[in-house]
Amino acid sequence: MKPDTRPVFRNMINRIIKGEANALLCWHLNRLYRNQKEYGELAHLLETGVIQCIKTPEREYHPEDHGLLMAIEASMASQYVRDLRRDVNRGVREKAEKGWYPYKPKAGYSVAEFTKELAPDPVRFPLLRRALDLVLTGTWSVEETRIELNGWGYKSPRNSTGDGKPMTRSGMYRFLHDRFYTGVFQFADEWLVGKHDPMLTRQEFEKIQRILAKPDQIRAQAHKFPFTGLIRCGTCGCLVTAEIHTNSYKTTGHSRSYTYYHCTGRKGCPKNSIAADELEAQILTKLEGCRLDPRFVEWALGELKADRANEETVANLISETQGDSLRAVKVKLDSLWEMRHAGEVTHQEFIGRKALYMGQIEALEDEAHLIATKAERDRQTAIRALTFGRDAYDKFTRGGIEEKRQVAFEFGYAYVLTLPTLQIASHPIIDKFRTFECKDHSSQQIGPGDPHIISSDWRAMLDDIRTVASGSEMSFPIDRRASSFPGNTNICKPSTG
Numbered sequence: 001m002k003p004d005t006r007p008v009f010r011n012m013i014n015r016i017i018k019g020e021a022n023a024l025l026c027w028h029l030n031r032l033y034r035n036q037k038e039y040g041e042l043a044h045l046l047e048t049g050v051i052q053c054i055k056t057p058e059r060e061y062h063p064e065d066h067g068l069l070m071a072i073e074a075s076m077a078s079q080y081v082r083d084l085r086r087d088v089n090r091g092v093r094e095k096a097e098k099g100w101y102p103y104k105p106k107a108g109y110s111v112a113e114f115t116k117e118l119a120p121d122p123v124r125f126p127l128l129r130r131a132l133d134l135v136l137t138g139t140w141s142v143e144e145t146r147i148e149l150n151g152w153g154y155k156s157p158r159n160s161t162g163d164g165k166p167m168t169r170s171g172m173y174r175f176l177h178d179r180f181y182t183g184v185f186q187f188a189d190e191w192l193v194g195k196h197d198p199m200l201t202r203q204e205f206e207k208i209q210r211i212l213a214k215p216d217q218i219r220a221q222a223h224k225f226p227f228t229g230l231i232r233c234g235t236c237g238c239l240v241t242a243e244i245h246t247n248s249y250k251t252t253g254h255s256r257s258y259t260y261y262h263c264t265g266r267k268g269c270p271k272n273s274i275a276a277d278e279l280e281a282q283i284l285t286k287l288e289g290c291r292l293d294p295r296f297v298e299w300a301l302g303e304l305k306a307d308r309a310n311e312e313t314v315a316n317l318i319s320e321t322q323g324d325s326l327r328a329v330k331v332k333l334d335s336l337w338e339m340r341h342a343g344e345v346t347h348q349e350f351i352g353r354k355a356l357y358m359g360q361i362e363a364l365e366d367e368a369h370l371i372a373t374k375a376e377r378d379r380q381t382a383i384r385a386l387t388f389g390r391d392a393y394d395k396f397t398r399g400g401i402e403e404k405r406q407v408a409f410e411f412g413y414a415y416v417l418t419l420p421t422l423q424i425a426s427h428p429i430i431d432k433f434r435t436f437e438c439k440d441h442s443s444q445q446i447g448p449g450d451p452h453i454i455s456s457d458w459r460a461m462l463d464d465i466r467t468v469a470s471g472s473e474m475s476f477p478i479d480r481r482a483s484s485f486p487g488n489t490n491i492c493k494p495s496t497g
């Protein structure tokens with residue numbers, strides 16, 4: 001209804017004034033004007049004969065026609081728009097007051113064809129609910145859940161802009177934080193109770209908010225079992241869960257509890273189980289194989305510290321060369337400004353060349369940054385891995401559930417249980433530790449003063465670690481949210497634990 005908001009109308013008028021046309025065909029006059037200003041313009045063109053004729057299916061308007069008739073129709077046209085908008089708003093309000101979410105349906109819902117009421121989408125609603133179940137376990141990160149959800153074939157509905165799309169990261173967060181799914185909705189800054197089927201209870205919603213408030217991966221919640229959510233079944237790819245069996249002995253009146261791990265069996269796997277002790281023993285054996293001599297670690301950490309000074313000089317040297325190229329481009333950019341100022345280059349040329357130089361500067365800066373930080377990142381990876389090799393075994397054997405769980409998370413980024421064997425995929429550095437021969441270094445004396453007696457083995461080991469660290473793209477510990485699990489394509493739901 002506001003004047004000057006219709007560029008196509010503007011363009012049409014301009015072309016008529018230029019003489020490109022002298023008549024209009026339209027369905028109804030109310031399609032032609034939306035306000036008095038537009039009407040006035042057209043009426044004027046018609047009266048002065050620039051427009052010779054406006055033709056609608058009902059009638060024709062000519063310059064000699066009585067102006068009043070059109071004026072009345074024009075005011076009807078803007079009244080029509082006012083009414084239309086009021087009706088739409090009233091419809092929305094009425095719908096909301098009746099308890100129906102009045103806007104475009106949210107993910108998982110659709111508008112029922114006959115009643116026009118919001119109903120669960122038969123395909124998407126159950127999939128989203130299953131995703132909520134995963135998040136509610138507290139062992140699935142948002143990103144893992146999202147990948148799983150899309151793996152089940154979740155896609156948004158087709159719309160005018162194209163085919164349905166898989167769930168996006170931001171869409172997933174919006175979904176998990178949206179109170180709408182508990183059966184309420186927001187209208188005009190108010191929360192109203194909706195008539196749509198809720199997807200989860202308010203308690204579940206609050207629990208999810210609490211889970212999401214904590215960092216992903218190892219959440220500070222109490223775990224009943226150290227390895228749930230970590231291991232996958234080698235047969236079907238489902239998560240492995242744990243449960244407790246209690247045996248009572250009638251003769252003595254005592255009872256004893258045993259913990260077992262088994263596949264959730266969602267894909268029909270027989271739920272053959274392995275005793276928790278046995279599973280733990282397997283992890284421990286592998287951990288032991290990667291254990292490092294504390295004295296070696298101490299020496300190696302010292303060496304790595306010394307690396308840092310060297311690397312800084314190297315990085316400085318490199319960035320000096322980078323700096324030269326960078327300065328050269330910046331000089332070019334400066335003179336370009338001056339040339340533009342003096343009118344020596346056209347605006348077009350200026351824009352093009354400026355974009356080129358800016359791109360070069362960005363690329364050079366990125367490169368310099370990568371070189372400067374790569375060495376430091378590799379060093380940190382080596383330091384953390386060495387510390388892990390020194391401490392993990394003790395932490396695992398002496399610690400409680402949370403410590404065990406944390407060590408296990410850092411130790412492997414994928415655990416696959418194919419009964420009775422547990423396979424563990426570790427960071428390449430940890431794998432490297434396994435190859436070091438366990439020699440007894442106890443006869444060696446080390447001190448800062450006599451570096452000659454450091455065994456050549458140690459040097460070779462540290463060189464290996466440096467090589468793997470700089471060759472591997474992954475930092476240690478591996479961010480599990482970024483890596484995918486083997487056999488991650490199957491549908492399954494871990495039990496709470």
Ligand SMILES: [Zn+2]
Binds near residue numbers: 233234235237238265
């Ligand atoms: Zn299985």
